[in-house]
Amino acid sequence: MTLWWARRDLRLADNPALLEALGDGPASAVFAWTPALHFWSGRRRAHLARVLWSLREDTGGALAVRRGPAHEVILTAARETGSRIVWASSEHSPAGAREQEAVRAALEADGRELRLIGSPYAVAPGRVTKSDGTEYKVFTPFSHAWRDHGWRAPAPAADASSLRALDSDVSLDSQAAHGDAEDLLAQTHEFRESRVLEDLRAFVEGDLARYAAERDRPDLDTTSHLSVPLAFGQLHPRTILAATARVRSDSARVFESELAWREFHADVLHHHPTAQRESLSAVLPDDAWITGRDADESFRAWRLGETGFPLVDAGMRQLAATGTMHNRVRMVVASLLVKDLHLPWQRGADHFRRTLLDYDHAQNQLNWQWVAGTGRDAAPFFRIFNPETQAKRFDPERRYAQRWIPELDTPGYPSPIVDHQAEREASLAALKRNKPPQTRH
Ligand SMILES: Cc1cc2nc3c(=O)[nH]c(=O)nc-3n(C[C@H](O)[C@H](O)[C@H](O)COP(=O)(O)OP(=O)(O)OC[C@H]3O[C@@H](n4cnc5c(N)ncnc54)[C@H](O)[C@@H]3O)c2cc1C
Structure with missing residues (x-):
């Protein structure tokens, strides 16, 4: 046996x-x-x-x-x-x-x-190394080496009919019901493997063609939505890569490079387990962060989607309602928390852990570090997302904001809780002087 x-x-x-x-x-x-x-x-x-x-x-x-x-x-x-x-x-x-x-x-x-x-990866973390055997610290060369390393074709599907049954002591029905009871909307996401594979096929034959052009547009929502089945291992990335390899388009290559990010973050965490809580680079001193009541009030407004920045609020409300959020919006909400509200990335990452359906430890912690500018690679601390400019570029007709914020164009919607330019300057000044931000709202 x-x-x-x-x-x-x-x-x-x-x-x-x-x-x-x-x-x-x-x-x-x-x-x-x-x-x-x-x-x-x-x-x-x-x-x-x-x-x-x-x-x-x-x-x-x-x-x-x-x-x-x-x-x-x-x-x-x-x-x-x-x-x-x-x-x-x-x-x-x-x-x-x-x-x-x-x-x-x-x-x-x-x-x-x-x-x-x-x-859970096409190439197991730790396998892609430089010629001297050390890890890649930067994404782009990692992704090239990852492609060069390659991966095996998907293994054939198992015939599980010969498995011998064992007794269970967990009632899945009641676990589902208990979980739903904690979730006000209790929206059910696709949970059957056969349907997940159908969703993959439909994406590859459909929206993938527009992925490169539209992947940053939360209003158009043409991304794959495969992060949830990937997080639960209902789908292996090799299966996705085998499907996209048959498509000759820039879009397919751009999509594959997003999967490479997933592999890169897992590789970073593999080499640096402490990155799950600690910044990989200490960009700001510990006392650069706001604490106490001010911090709690800002955090509350952020969490509830009441910051007065429509793209941020729409994202936080989408998260609360569905357990997912578009990638571009995740970056903007994370940047606001760290660079405008001066709260440590770990606090935002913890909230995502409690709410995301596609929660994945490596992806969440390392993406937060990427936005915070404390992680690996190309996002230096001084690159700060402007929530209004981002909204104009990626939700130009405000359809995404309108969808999630019913009171958007009414007096009930708050004005911004911070002056973005002032807080941006404060963050940059803190970075420069390695001192806490001077400006407060
Ligand atoms: C602050 C922050 C926290 C995040 N937390 C998580 C998390 O807990 N779990 C998670 O799966 N993703 C996380 N992401 C990455 C990304 O936002 C989601 O993977 C993506 O939005 C899922 O939607 P999709 O499947 O439609 O993506 P698509 O655009 O269709 O991408 C296809 C797949 O590529 C991978 N991918 C795409 N973007 C990224 C990325 N930036 N980093 C790593 N992998 C990526 C995912 O596996 C995704 O399913 C986070 C991003 C940010 C900025």
């Missing part, structure tokens, strides 16, 4: 760990519903429950979902099924890596073995 430990790879297609488990004779499958999931938003937990429910259906009811820390759940299931070998996909985030080491230790102490194969 063999065991497949289902992790952030909740799919049958292109899943080497599942194929290995099935290739070894009789196999079972288990997902650990860990205590960490209690810190997820209700919306995200409900979505996970639906994804698992659908995967269980696709495995003919075989996938077990059991409550407890991964090392306990996996060891118990391995003993129960008499599995000497457990197959899983490897994780590279600090928490994921810690978890798999705990599982490995528990299995080894019991005379069993954890075998890791594959990762």
